[in-house]
Amino acid sequence: MxxxxxxxxxxxxxxxxxxxxxxxxxxxxxxxxxxxxxxxxxxxxxxxxxxxxxxxxxxxxxxxxxxxxxxxxxxxxxxxxxxxxxxxxxxxxxxxxxxxxxxxxxxxxxxVASLLEVGTGFHPELTGRENIYLNGALLGMQRSEIRSKFDEIVAFAEVDKFLDTPVKRYSSGMYVRLAFAIAAHVQxxxxxxxxxxxxxxxxxxxxxxxxxxxxxxxxxxxxxxxxxxxxxxxxxxxxxxxxxxxxxxxxxxxxxxxxxxxxxxASGRTSADCRTMQRAAFLRGQAVIDEVELEANGAGVPFAQRLIFRVYISRRGEASQIHLCWAIFSAGGHEVASSRVALPDQSRGGRFSVPHLRLAPGRYSVNFGIKSERGDEDLVEHALMFDVMANETSAEVWADSIRASTIPETELLEVLPA
Incomplete structure (x- = not known):
């Protein structure tokens, strides 16, 4: 080296x-x-x-x-x-x-200044003030240089109230704020x-x-x-x-x-045969979901790109005025978006898009269901899993500002004939 x-x-x-x-x-x-x-x-x-x-x-x-x-x-x-x-x-x-x-x-x-682990270069028994001088010296700063940068470091870290408290009492977030502030002001x-x-x-x-x-x-x-x-x-x-x-x-x-x-x-599941999946006992089952598919390449879906689904269904009895329903869940299990689209009588499914859904980059799963005028016909939970990929657009918007609509627009692109 x-x-x-x-x-x-x-x-x-x-x-x-x-x-x-x-x-x-x-x-x-x-x-x-x-x-x-x-x-x-x-x-x-x-x-x-x-x-x-x-x-x-x-x-x-x-x-x-x-x-x-x-x-x-x-x-x-x-x-x-x-x-x-x-x-x-x-x-x-x-x-x-x-x-x-x-x-x-x-x-x-x-x-070279580095920030690799929480607390690296800190002595737990020393105060925040003392650790600024200790860590700064380890990073190659002269004492006079640390003194001239001291106020900037404290202001950036936002730990002024805890400067004379031993860092062993700091939270992990306070540790990181102070450590990064020192490393970033070493120039x-x-x-x-x-x-x-x-x-x-x-x-x-x-x-x-x-x-x-x-x-x-x-x-x-x-x-x-x-x-x-x-x-x-x-x-x-x-x-x-x-x-x-x-x-x-x-x-x-x-x-x-x-x-x-x-x-x-990528390890998502963008197509699934739903015929062998378990169903809840309360479902009527007069119209059921056979197969579902998300049109995506192997890498997932780029941020802000519309989602296009294909859903194939079977009719086992009289179920008129049916709606194809969907709901998207985050990796933490929270529902972030859901809607429905009407299917013509006798159709065997549909291809539909969700054009204006801006999901934050990450892993998602999709539930699909069928509702008729008589009640819930079918429900398949977590049928698909997919990744939304970050790109330059998502970097500009930043994840914390991205929110999915509760009921976004759904556009039926194609009816699959019987």
Whole structure:
């Protein structure tokens, strides 16, 4: 690992990574010849036969990162995405000089500030005031520099009432506010931020994103940002890197990497055969739902794009003036939108669209039902599941301002004949 001074030019490379790899050992290595008494006793209790034989489990190599290479220009904002266990946090720890790589070469230019875990660099027994000086010193600030930035840090963190309180009494949100305020006012050449910002509330997250954007655009600070909130990444980052099983599998614009992430890892159910699904006893069953389908590609539905459903039904008796009903639920089980559309008599279903539904990016499920003038004919719960994908439009609107209508417009596009 190598660190160099700031080059001063905006087009110079701030981070250069070549063939980076990090290996960990799982299990017990046969080469470990010394064990404490407590470890030997615990091993005997767990497996006395194995302990008496003296055999030990073989160590297994686990590569958290393999052959990772990329380059980040000074002043760029780069989002790093991937599923849990993809190697994102390991990469940031190497870039933050917390751990050494097993293989490869890393060059960092300038002062690096990182925010990886709640409370990192804080002493729980010290007050907020004392920890500002301690954490600032760990990030390379001189005492005079910390003193000149002190009021700005406190104002940003909004912890002025608790400055002389030991931080062990702080909430996780207060920890993060203070830690980010210090890191963001170091005036670093490289700012590295992990998912830790998710601990803060929506207002604070907006404030942090604004500060990171200001650092990138006005002070040419290089920002590396790991988050599962794709709207935040699209709003802040121009470029993206997708990691999977410790390797870089996609790199490019943030929007292109976002699409690739959804395409590769989408696990929704956009079509279903409902004939074998269980039904409630109170349903009349004179008209039932056979199949349902959401017209979408493998990656899901982009934000603000209309939803188009196909529903096939069977009629088993007299059920006139029927309505096809639907309801969309969030991942937390809350109904966010519902409506109905009338189907002509004798039809076998319909293809209909919901053109003006602006669902926040995330996972949703859909219930379908049939109502007639005599009552509830059929109901299929959670028949479909789909993802709404973040894009540049959703990043501009921001998730907290997106609300679905309770009864949105539903347009019947096509009647499926009998």
């Amino acid at each position: 190598k660190s160099e001074g700031s080059s001063g030019g905006c087009s110079a490379s701030a981070i250069s990574v070549s063939g980076l790899g990090k290996r960990y050992q799982l299990g017990t290595s046969p080469q470990q010849g010394y064990q404490r008494l407590s470890e030997s006793l615990l091993q005997w209790v767990r497996n006395p036969v194995k302990a008496l034989s003296g055999s030990r489990s073989e160590a297994e190599d686990f590569w958290a990162l393999q052959d990772v290479s990329f380059e980040v220009k000074q002043g760029d904002s780069v989002g790093i995405v991937g599923r849990n266990g993809a190697g994102k946090s390991t990469l940031l720890k190497i870039l933050s000089r917390i751990t050494e790589p097993t293989t490869g070469r890393l060059v960092l230019r300038g002062r 670093p050449d490289v700012l590295i931020v992990d998912e830790v910002l998710a601990v803060g509330d929506a207002v604070f997250q907006q404030k942090c994103l604004g500060r990171m954007s200001e650092l990138s655009k006005r002070q040419h600070t290089t920002v590396l940002f790991v988050s599962h909130q794709m709207e935040a990444l699209l709003r802040l980052c121009q470029r993206g890197i997708l990691l999977h099983q410790g390797r870089v599998v996609a790199e490019g614009t943030m929007e292109a990497v976002s699409r690739e992430y959804h395409r590769a890892f």
